[in-house]
Amino acid sequence: MNLAVELLNVSKLFKGLNSKEFLAVNQVNLEIKTGEFFSLLGPSGCGKTTTLRMIAGFELPTSGEILIHQEPMKNRPPFHRPVNTVFQNYALFPHLTIAENVAFGLEMENLPRPQIKSRVADALSLVKLTDFQTRYPRQLSGGQQQRVALARALVKQPKVLLFDEPLGALDLKLRKEMQLELKKMQKQLGITFVYVTHDQEEALTLSDRIGVMNHGELLQVGTPLEIYEYPKTKFVADFIGETNVLTGRVTQIKGQEITILVDEQLTLHLTTSQPVIEGQIINLVIRPEKITLYPNHSQNQTNDPNIETWKGILEESIYLGTDTRYNVRLTDKMVIMIRIQNCHQDDLQRFTIGQQVNVAIPPNSIRIIEY
Structure with a gap:
């Protein structure tokens, strides 16, 4: 495998006030392939930016x-490494023109x-700013300034390009546009690209693979599909999009077929290759969009015997434009979240608060997680 970046048991310990030590990165092992768009994803303070800075x-x-x-790269300074970094604040020189900003590193x-001159022209052409060479940063929009920062990084022809939350200062519409441009440019x-973000949707949109971090540890690495559909931990499941985490007890095992009692009231049948023992308490994850909601006496309910159907009371309905989020109480202690796409206007009239409903859960959409 041709690797661009390797981290081998990398840790970073900072000393704070009163000489207290803080472990920002804890024994991270990571392989980033040559030519891939790799994102480090996690909440503020999880260690992703420190990893990028290392x-x-x-x-x-x-x-x-x-x-x-x-x-x-041991003890090799930044200017002797085959990398370049694009920062969130762009760090452009206000007194230099756009062309002069891009040329600075080469000079x-x-x-x-x-x-x-030739390399600056090529870099500005790549980010579609050829006609802005003589302007100053203050004369550009936020999106244009971000492109200048990108051109300044690209002009040095790095083997690896690092991004530290580069789109964080842009408004939502422009950020989405720039995401598509970045992805297209990286493929071209x-x-x-090694990209740091706390935005889950951004990571899913841009990345070939994602590494999810929390408390300085790398919890899971995989493609966007693997991270979203097959999370290994509760944190990964909860951080990447919305999710339901259910707790159940294994009551029966027949080969790979297991029976689980959720909240000691609701029966669930699963097929799994994961090792479990009878009586074990396990955590289950299911995404809200995988669940279907039916009125209690609807004729459109599934006849598939493999799909579990639970009864509940609709407690909340939130219209989100493309879809509607419903909260259904299944037991005294458990509420499940469901998201249903608003395909037809009539769909919005099907459910009312306080109504008894049926919740249909396909077992192949449920994942058993470690902790």
């Missing part, structure tokens, strides 16, 4: 080793003037 060379690991294209390398260039 790859860039702005921070040095307390322990472990970082390799870029099989070369150890520091004392490259010939014709070569600098073939450069390895």
